[in-house]
Amino acid sequence: MRRGSILTMLLIGAVAFLATAAVALFIPWLPDQASREREGIDLTFWLATWICIGIFAVVAAVIGYSFLKFRVRPDDDSDGPPIHGHTGLEIAWTAVPFVLVVALGVVSAVVLTQNDRARGANPNEVAVTAEQFAWTFEHPNGVTSGTLRIPIGRSTVLRLSSRDVIHSFWVPEFGQKKDAVPGIETRLVITPKRTGTFPVICTELCGLGHSLMRSRVIVMTQQEYASWLEEEGGGQAAGTEPEGASVFAEAGCGGCHAFAPAESTAQVGPSLDGLPDDPQFVRTSIVEPDAELAEGFQAGVMPRTYGEQLSDRELDALVQYLLGGSQ
Ligand code: CUA
Numbered sequence: 001m002r003r004g005s006i007l008t009m010l011l012i013g014a015v016a017f018l019a020t021a022a023v024a025l026f027i028p029w030l031p032d033q034a035s036r037e038r039e040g041i042d043l044t045f046w047l048a049t050w051i052c053i054g055i056f057a058v059v060a061a062v063i064g065y066s067f068l069k070f071r072v073r074p075d076d077d078s079d080g081p082p083i084h085g086h087t088g089l090e091i092a093w094t095a096v097p098f099v100l101v102v103a104l105g106v107v108s109a110v111v112l113t114q115n116d117r118a119r120g121a122n123p124n125e126v127a128v129t130a131e132q133f134a135w136t137f138e139h140p141n142g143v144t145s146g147t148l149r150i151p152i153g154r155s156t157v158l159r160l161s162s163r164d165v166i167h168s169f170w171v172p173e174f175g176q177k178k179d180a181v182p183g184i185e186t187r188l189v190i191t192p193k194r195t196g197t198f199p200v201i202c203t204e205l206c207g208l209g210h211s212l213m214r215s216r217v218i219v220m221t222q223q224e225y226a227s228w229l230e231e232e233g234g235g236q237a238a239g240t241e242p243e244g245a246s247v248f249a250e251a252g253c254g255g256c257h258a259f260a261p262a263e264s265t266a267q268v269g270p271s272l273d274g275l276p277d278d279p280q281f282v283r284t285s286i287v288e289p290d291a292e293l294a295e296g297f298q299a300g301v302m303p304r305t306y307g308e309q310l311s312d313r314e315l316d317a318l319v320q321y322l323l324g325g326s327q
Pocket residue numbers: 130131132133166167168202203204205206207209210211213
């Protein structure tokens with residue numbers, strides 16, 4: 001092969017490589033990195049990306065060169081030369097992808113194994129229950145809430161289960177996904193390295209309300225977390241009157257409903273501002289959401305489990321709160 005041909009191919013390959021690398025590097029494809037486990041996931045992601053960019057550059061170089069060099073002239077009706085394969089080339093294009101795919105498999109297996117291991121002797125534990133279409137998180141102090149709270153810098157083991165169909169727990173900033181499967185318990189380890197609030201998203205098509213099955217995870221400092229555990233745990237156990245506002249917050253009502261006193265503006269379900277002054281109707285609507293549907297809303301979207309999840313006193317407090325009777 002002539003020196004000029006190799007130079008042309010190198011040049012085309014370099015241009016293809018730089019252009020694709022720029023697209024990979026200068027567009028923020030990934031969400032912010034907020035957990036230790038994400039580091040390994042990102043490593044795997046970038047390994048696969050760089051392999052793809054390399055292969056693309058090689059293919060682009062050969063195609064580009066062929067396009068320039070072997071283009072058919074307008075008056076050329078002849079056939080190409082009969083070629084009977086090239087053993088060296090065939091061995092190369094079998095062996096190289098084999099090595100690359102095995103490397104990707106090994107790196108992924110190592111990352112997944114490492115990410116399954118909780119760091120530190122004393123991991124935090126939270127039980128996660130998924131149902132159509134809501135998440136419930138039971139924290140170490142017994143506080144059950146629609147919002148997940150975990151401490152920074154310490155591993156939290158999520159024990160996932162489902163009440164009905166398969167759901168999947170995903171926080172983009174943490175990088176990992178894990179299915180919640182009825183009948184078995186799955187686990188997921190998260191070691192946050194940034195405080196803040198991140199979305200929890202269901203990534204398994206689980207029914208009519210799948211796209212609405214979202215919540216939040218709040219990553220707190222270890223001191224904040226310890227005092228939150230103590231305060232909230234103590235508050236619920238002491239047998240104090242439940243407050244409507246906190247029942248509203250903990251059951252996650254604001255995730256789907258607008259309600260001015262709670263400053264929620266969600267529009268997934270009907271607005272709770274200006275409800276008819278009828279405690280029985282409000283209570284029934286919480287416990288049996290499909291009994292009387294508001295106009296323009298579908299049955300089967302709101303979980304039918306609040307009757308079991310909330311105590312009678314909590315329900316009373318919530319109804320009062322929604323009717324403006326108490327804070
Ligand atoms: Cu739960 Cu999709």
